[in-house]
Amino acid sequence: MAPNKPGAASGNGRWHTNLTLNEPNRILIRGYPLDEMMGRVSFGEAIYLLLTGELPGLSIGRLIEAMLVSFIDHGATPPSTLVARNAATTGSSLRGAVAAGVLGFGRHHGGDILACRQVLDDGLTLVRGGASISDAGTTLAGRLVETNEIPPPGFGHRFHTRDPRATRLLQLAHELEVDHEYSQLIRSLEHALARHPALSDRSLPVNVDGAIAAICGDLGLSPQVADALLIISRVPGLAAHALEEQQRESPMRAINPNAHAYDGPSERRLPERRK
Amino acid sequence: MAPNKPGAASGNGRWHTNLTLNEPNRILIRGYPLDEMMGRVSFGEAIYLLLTGELPGLSIGRLIEAMLVSFIDHGATPPSTLVARNAATTGSSLRGAVAAGVLGFGRHHGGDILACRQVLDDGLTLVRGGASISDAGTTLAGRLVETNEIPPPGFGHRFHTRDPRATRLLQLAHELEVDHEYSQLIRSLEHALARHPALSDRSLPVNVDGAIAAICGDLGLSPQVADALLIISRVPGLAAHALEEQQRESPMRAINPNAHAYDGPSERRLPERRK
Amino acid sequence: MAPNKPGAASGNGRWHTNLTLNEPNRILIRGYPLDEMMGRVSFGEAIYLLLTGELPGLSIGRLIEAMLVSFIDHGATPPSTLVARNAATTGSSLRGAVAAGVLGFGRHHGGDILACRQVLDDGLTLVRGGASISDAGTTLAGRLVETNEIPPPGFGHRFHTRDPRATRLLQLAHELEVDHEYSQLIRSLEHALARHPALSDRSLPVNVDGAIAAICGDLGLSPQVADALLIISRVPGLAAHALEEQQRESPMRAINPNAHAYDGPSERRLPERRK
Amino acid sequence: MAPNKPGAASGNGRWHTNLTLNEPNRILIRGYPLDEMMGRVSFGEAIYLLLTGELPGLSIGRLIEAMLVSFIDHGATPPSTLVARNAATTGSSLRGAVAAGVLGFGRHHGGDILACRQVLDDGLTLVRGGASISDAGTTLAGRLVETNEIPPPGFGHRFHTRDPRATRLLQLAHELEVDHEYSQLIRSLEHALARHPALSDRSLPVNVDGAIAAICGDLGLSPQVADALLIISRVPGLAAHALEEQQRESPMRAINPNAHAYDGPSERRLPERRK
Numbered sequence A, B, C, D: 001m002a003p004n005k006p007g008a009a010s011g012n013g014r015w016h017t018n019l020t021l022n023e024p025n026r027i028l029i030r031g032y033p034l035d036e037m038m039g040r041v042s043f044g045e046a047i048y049l050l051l052t053g054e055l056p057g058l059s060i061g062r063l064i065e066a067m068l069v070s071f072i073d074h075g076a077t078p079p080s081t082l083v084a085r086n087a088a089t090t091g092s093s094l095r096g097a098v099a100a101g102v103l104g105f106g107r108h109h110g111g112d113i114l115a116c117r118q119v120l121d122d123g124l125t126l127v128r129g130g131a132s133i134s135d136a137g138t139t140l141a142g143r144l145v146e147t148n149e150i151p152p153p154g155f156g157h158r159f160h161t162r163d164p165r166a167t168r169l170l171q172l173a174h175e176l177e178v179d180h181e182y183s184q185l186i187r188s189l190e191h192a193l194a195r196h197p198a199l200s201d202r203s204l205p206v207n208v209d210g211a212i213a214a215i216c217g218d219l220g221l222s223p224q225v226a227d228a229l230l231i232i233s234r235v236p237g238l239a240a241h242a243l244e245e246q247q248r249e250s251p252m253r254a255i256n257p258n259a260h261a262y263d264g265p266s267e268r269r270l271p272e273r274r275k
Helices: A041-052 A058-070 A079-089 A094-103 A112-128 A133-146 A164-175 A181-195 A208-218 A223-248 B006-014 B042-051 B060-071 B079-089 B094-102 B113-127 B134-147 B166-173 B181-195 B208-218 B224-249 C043-052 C056-068 C079-088 C094-103 C113-127 C133-146 C164-175 C182-193 C208-218 C223-248 D008-013 D043-052 D058-070 D078-091 D094-103 D110-127 D133-146 D164-175 D183-193 D208-217 D222-248
Strands: A015-017 A022-025 A026-029 A261-263 B015-017 B020-025 B028-030 B260-261 C015-017 C020-023 C026-029 C260-262 D016-019 D020-023 D027-029 D260-262
Touching: A015 A058, A015 B020, A015 B224, A022 B260, A026 A041, A026 A058, A026 B166, A041 A058, A041 A223, A041 B042, A041 C043, A058 A164, A058 B042, A058 C056, A079 C079, A079 C094, A094 A223, A094 B224, A094 C079, A094 C223, A112 A133, A112 A181, A112 A208, A112 A223, A133 A181, A133 B042, A133 C026, A164 A208, A164 B028, A181 B006, A208 A223, A208 C182, A223 B015, A223 B224, A223 D043, A261 B020, A261 D027, B006 B079, B006 D008, B006 D260, B015 C208, B015 D016, B015 D043, B028 B042, B028 C208, B028 D020, B042 B060, B042 B224, B060 B166, B060 B208, B060 B224, B079 B224, B079 D094, B094 D078, B094 D094, B113 B134, B113 B166, B113 B181, B113 B224, B113 D043, B134 B166, B134 B181, B166 B181, B166 B208, B181 B208, B208 D043, C015 C043, C015 C260, C015 D078, C015 D222, C020 D260, C026 C043, C026 C079, C026 C260, C026 D164, C043 C223, C043 D043, C043 D222, C056 C164, C056 C208, C056 C223, C056 D008, C056 D043, C079 C094, C079 C223, C094 C223, C094 D222, C113 C133, C113 C182, C113 C223, C164 C182, C164 C208, C164 D027, C182 C208, C182 C223, C182 D164, C208 C223, C223 D016, C223 D043, C223 D094, C223 D222, D043 D058, D043 D222, D058 D164, D058 D208, D058 D222, D078 D094, D094 D222, D110 D183, D164 D183, D183 D208, D208 D222
Parallel strands: A015 B260, A261 B015, C015 D260, C260 D016
Antiparallel strands: A022 A026, B020 B028, C020 C026, D020 D027
């Protein structure tokens, strides 16, 4: 237990928050009145404001919404979802099931964001030292193979050979012209891994963690903020699975992840106005 | 421990989810391809889709975003935020601090939604039996005083005499013409409480929990879905406070909720394009 | 959100704890120096002291240890254990997996304690009104069948027809002469359920939750303390399963509860000195 | 997200646990019938059995009980306790408050165990290379100062200048003749830190985390098992504080850790029979 060192920001015990002012009848979120935001600022934009201190512009706002949508759910089989469902089957509260599900994101599952950013930062160090993006990607791939960090954080997937979420995010970043060195580097690393002789039998596409890590890097968001976006994004999925478990299934059932199927709507297209 | 009764939906162990299809290279959320949604559907709209099965129309979508924004954070003093900050000051992971914060919503704090819906449902039972909205409100107020459920769930606040979030939500619902019997009843109950002789010294305005409970009722959303929206909404706030605690303060500090102040931006207006 | 009413015990913000004194170089647990307790007081006895304020006598101490041992683990299939294992397989911290597992105890699983005590308290109300223990049991059984609370809290089990933990606890309480009206009533209710014509095809023995609820009643422990004993008891089991999952299995595996078996030591007898 | 590699222990999906056999009417914990253990094996001994696979002998059993008692509670001010109390003040369930409290043990608080073992293991590497325990301590102290890991994990305390729990544990280990190289090394390191010129103004005694880390090392327990003992030990304290908060205080109160005092029994001696 570390001795308590008073923080510089907390002289004589007084401390501060720059997030939210809360006083009788008035709530400011980073300076903007909350009631004025309501109906004019979307939830995705408010999340960005709260985490960074400023509202996003149109392009970045659209990318933030896309990132938040990308991780919203991944079906009934991820261990985190099974955590939430197993809690729900015992009749736990929704809060209990959701909190438990949030805890089901260890370093092998959603923990890639921080590690992937570290790898990309190492690559950008090479770039600032004069290497091209292409060469930096090749060097990184070599190191990862050497240290046996395969699959590298941000790459590969249990079953997607091309993660549709990553593909779409990087495409959207490109369309919106907010993809810069991090996104370029991660594409470069993806190509270098695909070309590496030691990995010729492996499929290691960029996955959604990697795409989010890269795009957040290009948006100037810290790895911690990127990590927060992942958690925020998945909470609706955890809640939805917990509720479905309690509404459709009997309590205290044995949940076999290998014995389930999707019985929701067939594939359908978005309404015209959204295209 | 209840004996295990196989669910009707789970013949011979096989079970189903109608939320998300997840197969190699293809993810459908309630039938819509996730990668198509990204960049075209906002996070708020995707949350509604996941929880209800359909995308919202424009008005309802705007109201959903407003509800999600309304509960996004409430400053550093709610006990749930202090739970997250106290976890964060020990150096916990972001997931740990957020999960802990979610658990800091007991029946006195965010648990009002379910109870408030119950009260409103009781009132609507009177209405369907022939009572006017106004008389139902008066009857409910009388019962709540009698059973000493004061403050009633959905009403009153530790320090707001007029909860700006509730005011704005009910106004927006009215503007968008989606306020119906639940919203009318909660306003009626608010007036009846204000008129009740036994409560002349109390300020019991509708609070944000009550407004959300009522509006969700008018939107045909179950109390459980309303409850989920609250949790989903507050997770960004919990994450932001945990991150601020770890970035600005020393570890293992004694967090005194009475000794803090806001040092964020002064009140400012939203950019023109959003008005 | 309920208005904040200052507690009578907290005049001008000052509050108290009667559990533990913690000052430089001195720690008292309910008055006893912690370092003196160490090596002289068992963990089970210290738990009882912390929760009730006094050290247990020899008989009660033995019963407390037995209750704590009775719920320590129940194998890999309870949903709470699967919660912990699913969190562990993602590489979560031990704290995360254990906390998640604790949340996997909803009202159908370990939540029986509080409900069972309620039923028994209802029965003892009848007894204090003049009914015999036997008649009270019969009346309770009738009510539970009528309101379809079958299985009643504290009775029945997913697969034990005679819960060995409940049998042993009630026997030990009898040997130690600490079984009184609660234990007598629960046995009476067990017999009444067995005799009830509507339940002739059901096996509804007292289960461990019921035995603990009854014995705690006879020991004068509140339902909340009984509930605490359950949680405290199961935490070692959750930790052990999380550790085994991380030590023996690959990360991110699909955990099928129907596809496991025990491969630990065969049944063996306790060493001589313990008999 | 790492691709799923089937574990060697899980051919064709079948997996095993060596902890607990659970079948109708029979429960074995590491081979011992649970109902036989009840009344004959203490909770502390059962914890050791579950985590290691064997019952402890008398000396080790006594030390395990002492370690579990040592960390059972540390008053109302540790952040983990404030996490539990803040959850409890909102009316959360006991499980919710306890789970939240468990999450309040980050790397600065109870996370020292794993880090401290690492330091001690580094020192023992020196010893196996021929250094004396004394020289290894001095070398370690030098390294820790150089890398500014002050206070080192397992040393120092927010306010104890001599942690009574650590003193008692190391003494008891010595009396029971189970202190070996880890305990000797930690004492050596303590002396070396005290003698180091750069630390002449600091008080860095071994703390309870360090003592537990060392003793578990001497008992052949892995750092993970030592970590589990800490969590298991503190759960009763978290539960007791959550219950006291809900029983003595009003809901939704602002909990100021600087404004509390102990009002439990004055210091008292253990009953005669325990000395």
